[in-house]
Structure formats: structure tokens, C-alpha cells
Amino acid sequence: MSWITTISVWLIPSLILTILLVATWKRVPSYESFVDGAKEGVNMSFSIVPYLVGMLVSIKVFRESGAMGFFIDLFKPLFSFFYIPAEILPLAMIRPLSGTGALGMTSDLIGTYGPDSFIGRLASTMQGSTDTTFYVLTVYFGAVGIKKMGDALKVGLSADVIGIVASIIIVSLVFL
Secondary structure, eight states, rough: HHHHHHHHHHHHHHHHHHHHHHHHTOOOOOHHHHHHHHHHHHHHHHHHHHHHHHHHHHHHHHHTHHHHHHHHHHHHHHHTTTTEEEEEEHHHHHHHTTTTHHHHHHHHHHHOOOOTSHHHHHHHHHHOOOOHHHHHIIIIIIIHHHHOOHHHHHHHOOOOOOOOHHHHHHHHHOOO
């Protein structure tokens, strides 16, 4: 086990040193490039904050109004038959629509149930196993001018369903 620790301690510094050496060798102004990248990262994070705050507020309103509880209670008998926590249903529904909304929902589930709970682990796995299908189709297909996206929509949503089902099965097998 000590060799894994040694590798993990030296991996990041070695990677940074390699990048700096290659940049120096290719005469790339590495510090200026780093500063430019950091500026872009800060600007991007500030541009994302309003969307994230809006999504977190709307999720909190959805939860506090009782609408989410009603929705969960409605499907709880079906989900409990398959030993699936119904609290995960809103995340499964919002993930194909909005990455920010799904991140907010995942954060809320982890905040409520804890990161080491079954629901927290399932939410995290589901977040990583699915994609924002409608966002991808809208932004990327729109950027290159693709108009007919019916088949891509079917494949994307099928992949999301498979990711959700696989998340449930794998997390259940590993953590139950």
C-alpha cells in the first residue's frame, strides 16, 4: 500500500513540473498562460453563479412548498416495491434537463441525507452516470447547425435511463 501513497503524493507535482518543462521547451509563456486561464475560470464561475443560485432557490421552494413531498409520496409505493428510495426521483427527472438543477438537487440530497447515506451515494453515482441530454442537443447541435435531432434525442434519453437504472443496481449491489 505504501507505493500507492508514494505515487499519489508525487503524481500532481510531477505533472505540474512536466507541464512547466514542456512549456519552457516550447517557449510558451507559462505564467502568463496560467494567469489568463485563471481569469477565464473566475469570469466563468461568476457567470454561472446566478443560474446556480436560481436553481438552488427553486429546488428549495419546490421542497418547502410540499410539492416535492407530494410527488415523492405519489411514486413511493412503486419505488418501494423495487427497493428504490423515491427521494431520488426528482434528480432522475431533472438530470436530462439541467446540469445546474441536477447539481443543486444532488447537493440538496447529500445535505439532507449525508454523503455516506445510500441516497447520497446513489445521487452522486446517478449524477456521474447520466448527462444533460437536452442541453447537449440544444447547445452543441445548435452550434453546428444540426436541425434533425430526433434519433440523437432517443439515444440520449435511452442512455440516461440506462445510466439511472445502472446507478440504482450498482449502488444497491455495492452499498446494501
